Amino acid sequence: RSKREGRNRYHFFSKAVDDAASARLQLEADMRRALAAGQFIVHYQPVVHGRTRDAVAVEALLRWDRAGQGLQSPAVFIPVAEESGLIVPMGHWVLRQACEQLRAWSGTALGGISVAVNVSPVQLAQADFVDTVADVLHATGVDGSRLEFEITESTLMQDPEATLEMLRRLKGLGVRIAIDDFGTGYSSLGHLKRFPVDTLKIDHTFVRDLEADADDRELVRAILAMARSLRLHVVAEGVETEAQAAILAAMECPAFQGYLFARPAGAAVTAAWLQDRAATLAR
Ligand code: C2E
Ligand code: MG
Ligand code: MG
Ligand code: MG
Numbered sequence: 001r002s003k004r005e006g007r008n009r010y011h012f013f014s015k016a017v018d019d020a021a022s023a024r025l026q027l028e029a030d031m032r033r034a035l036a037a038g039q040f041i042v043h044y045q046p047v048v049h050g051r052t053r054d055a056v057a058v059e060a061l062l063r064w065d066r067a068g069q070g071l072q073s074p075a076v077f078i079p080v081a082e083e084s085g086l087i088v089p090m091g092h093w094v095l096r097q098a099c100e101q102l103r104a105w106s107g108t109a110l111g112g113i114s115v116a117v118n119v120s121p122v123q124l125a126q127a128d129f130v131d132t133v134a135d136v137l138h139a140t141g142v143d144g145s146r147l148e149f150e151i152t153e154s155t156l157m158q159d160p161e162a163t164l165e166m167l168r169r170l171k172g173l174g175v176r177i178a179i180d181d182f183g184t185g186y187s188s189l190g191h192l193k194r195f196p197v198d199t200l201k202i203d204h205t206f207v208r209d210l211e212a213d214a215d216d217r218e219l220v221r222a223i224l225a226m227a228r229s230l231r232l233h234v235v236a237e238g239v240e241t242e243a244q245a246a247i248l249a250a251m252e253c254p255a256f257q258g259y260l261f262a263r264p265a266g267a268a269v270t271a272a273w274l275q276d277r278a279a280t281l282a283r
Pocket of ligand 2: 059118150180
């Protein structure tokens with residue numbers, strides 16, 4: 001192989017890296033502008049009671065209405081927002097929106113609903129995160145007990161001591177803590193007992209094949225049994241079919257979330273869905 005070929009290869013590689021880096025920088029700059037220009041939107045997805053199928057909560061899910069490119073998935077832009085630190089003001093904005101929405105619903109038939117907000121490990125690592133949350137609750141007049149923060153298992157495990165301290169302080173505001181995507185990480189029984197966790201959200205990958213896969217059924221059954229003995233609330237994520245819901249209901253899974261019930265949608269659409277559901281169930 002000639003030296004020259006090696007050099008070309010290097011140039012090719014370095015150009016690809018440059019392109020990726022500049023695309024990332026572009027994305028970051030666009031996000032920063034979009035945040036200021038109000039191009040982000042919060043969608044809400046209902047969580048329903050496992051037996052009555054009454055709506056008990058909504059999860060706030062961030063969307064970016066990127067000019068000319070349609071709604072962007074958080075899976076694409078959240079990682080870049082985390083690397084750049086932009087997730088801090090962005091997460092603050094989501095929290096504020098969600099609390100303002102709760103406040104707006106408080107005089108209506110939806111007054112009893114709670115909201116779950118996803119929190120990045122980068123936000124939890126900010127020394128002033130608890131103050132930020134306290135300020136938002138105060139400014140919007142929302143009671144902490146109406147708010148649940150969703151964090152992933154990997155967040156718990158990244159810096160367990162600091163996270164434990166942060167979660168304790170958040171609990172002091174009355175908010176609840178959920179472990180998101182439960183079952184995909186490495187948190188042990190010991191951690192679940194030690195951290196002030198209220199809810200487990202069973203990852204959708206365990207729900208998907210419930211009908212066909214006996215191992216998944218046993219796994220979910222085991223998670224539910226463990227949650228019962230630790231007195232944890234459980235939400236099954238990604239419930240798409242009646243068959244999955246029936247299996248989960250037979251196992252007495254406390255709550256469901258998924259396309260079978262409702263997709264994430266803007267506040268007005270979700271409010272209409274919640275009202276419609278309350279009316280239907282009342283009949
Ligand atoms: P997540 O918190 O686990 O949210 C659940 C995801 O599953 C959402 O994807 C939701 O739209 C999707 N989903 C709901 N029901 C079903 C179903 O029946 N089937 C399938 N296949 N999917 C379903 P989404 O909205 O694209 O969000 C992806 C992830 O982005 C979230 O996963 C969360 O980790 C993150 N995320 C979203 N909003 C925020 C935010 O405001 N802050 C932070 N830090 N992360 C966020
Ligand atoms: Mg979540
Ligand atoms: Mg999840
Ligand atoms: Mg997820």
